[in-house]
Amino acid sequence: MANILDFSLADFFYNDNSDVLSPPDDFEEWISHPRVLESFRFFEQQFLEAPRTDSRVLSGVDGEKRKVINLTSYNYLGLSTHPEVIQATKDALDRYGLSASGAPLLSGTFDLHIKLAKKLAEFKLQEDCILYSSGLGGNMGAMQGILRKGDFLVLDEKSHKSLVDGGTLAGAKMLFFDHNDMESLEQMLEKTKGKRVLVAVEGVYSMDGDLVKLPEVSALCEAYNAGLYVDEAHSTLMFGENGRGIGEHFGIEEKVGVSFGTLSKAFGGVGGFVCSNAKLIRYLKGYSSPWNFSCAPSPAVVGGLIKALEVATRDSTLRDRLWKNVRYLTEGLRAMNLNLGGTESQVIPIIIGSSGETLMQLASEIQQRGLFLQPVDFPAVPAHSRRFRISGSAQLTKEEMDKALNIIEDVIAKKLHSSS
Amino acid sequence: MTKDQIIDVIKQNIVDNLDDVEYDQIDPQKTMKDYGANSLDMIEVVSCSMRELNIKIPRTELADIKNIDELADKFKEYADGN
Numbered sequence: 001m002a003n004i005l006d007f008s009l010a011d012f013f014y015n016d017n018s019d020v021l022s023p024p025d026d027f028e029e030w031i032s033h034p035r036v037l038e039s040f041r042f043f044e045q046q047f048l049e050a051p052r053t054d055s056r057v058l059s060g061v062d063g064e065k066r067k068v069i070n071l072t073s074y075n076y077l078g079l080s081t082h083p084e085v086i087q088a089t090k091d092a093l094d095r096y097g098l099s100a101s102g103a104p105l106l107s108g109t110f111d112l113h114i115k116l117a118k119k120l121a122e123f124k125l126q127e128d129c130i131l132y133s134s135g136l137g138g139n140m141g142a143m144q145g146i147l148r149k150g151d152f153l154v155l156d157e158k159s160h161k162s163l164v165d166g167g168t169l170a171g172a173k174m175l176f177f178d179h180n181d182m183e184s185l186e187q188m189l190e191k192t193k194g195k196r197v198l199v200a201v202e203g204v205y206s207m208d209g210d211l212v213k214l215p216e217v218s219a220l221c222e223a224y225n226a227g228l229y230v231d232e233a234h235s236t237l238m239f240g241e242n243g244r245g246i247g248e249h250f251g252i253e254e255k256v257g258v259s260f261g262t263l264s265k266a267f268g269g270v271g272g273f274v275c276s277n278a279k280l281i282r283y284l285k286g287y288s289s290p291w292n293f294s295c296a297p298s299p300a301v302v303g304g305l306i307k308a309l310e311v312a313t314r315d316s317t318l319r320d321r322l323w324k325n326v327r328y329l330t331e332g333l334r335a336m337n338l339n340l341g342g343t344e345s346q347v348i349p350i351i352i353g354s355s356g357e358t359l360m361q362l363a364s365e366i367q368q369r370g371l372f373l374q375p376v377d378f379p380a381v382p383a384h385s386r387r388f389r390i391s392g393s394a395q396l397t398k399e400e401m402d403k404a405l406n407i408i409e410d411v412i413a414k415k416l417h418s419s420s
Numbered sequence: 421m422t423k424d425q426i427i428d429v430i431k432q433n434i435v436d437n438l439d440d441v442e443y444d445q446i447d448p449q450k451t452m453k454d455y456g457a458n459s460l461d462m463i464e465v466v467s468c469s470m471r472e473l474n475i476k477i478p479r480t481e482l483a484d485i486k487n488i489d490e491l492a493d494k495f496k497e498y499a500d501g502n
Contacts, residue, residue: 003478010479011476014471176459378480383480
């Protein structure tokens, strides 16, 4: 292999090995190289405590058990570790056991599942809701359940893999429009005029933290008679006056045809859900494989999620705390002249540039200083904009944020400014 | 291998992977996007062509390529190096 460090996971998808149970020969050569192994030290590091902002990790960097400020968790509102949520989960566990022990259609639907689905539909101002055991399964399952061969799925180019995989599984023709570019979207809709078309966008884009231009997207969908699917994985419970998400934020919830959300991010549990009109949900239950061929979500988790929804929506305390913290972090980072891309949310990238080596070196140093902030490398993001990605959280204290900002300034800002 | 032969390989893979594209209508000065390819289709065409040409180029080196002709130049650079 010419220069081993020029390669990435993007280069080994196709496998020519005559032994179907073995990866490509050059993949083995690549992944065993000491410099590549160094990058992989950051993956699958073991947390030894709950996903609070103050946590402990068994470091992949040096093998030490270390106290860290965790700025990478999706526990945006702290609901995963909220005492009332934990108690509700324990109560459900005592009453229902660990597993639903069946697919939803046969024996896996409990009264708890019906209750959560009903509450989520009401919360999202939609007629009905279908629950999935994972967020990825929800997006994939919705695409696969709604679309057929010959249909068109028009996606923002920064859409999550689960939407793309769902489109592939459905056999739909996929067209990607330039990120948040309405002219590009219109060109795609012009091409697909008269066909069955679903436009899929995300409320908050997960690697950049910017928002969908929902009013414009919605107007184009109306003009071209396309369905509108909004993935609110990173916006539900956080955006909008009542936390209902990006549709509420822009005041056009009634324009959203299908609203998808995860239960693993702000909700603090695991799973996914799709809200829409009752007829479509009924139809999905017939054809969406991750729903009808998978065990239903754990009743213990569902018990906790019902409480999480209640805690997050009974008042705005957690949301207000989250946004106060996000403002504080963002202002602190901007004062260091760091490139935060176009963030408008709790997802705050710190864009480092094209050097994977610099990214990994900084990642190692900040972790040894006590900050858990994961590097995001190509191909997850473009090669010229490798980055760190901060997840703001309502759990953060001012002391934790000050400490984290100090580490970022000492390690990342100093390095980037000295090299520029 | 000549550049024309490399362009032939790429064109054949475009025909095999995209709907409604005829071999003779493909202009190397255009992009695969012009023929209706999305990013997944492009990866498919590039990967199949590289396998056929027995070369391997990191994806990061392909990011700035503007059209089929430039892709052929990059492929030739690696094919000549083999």
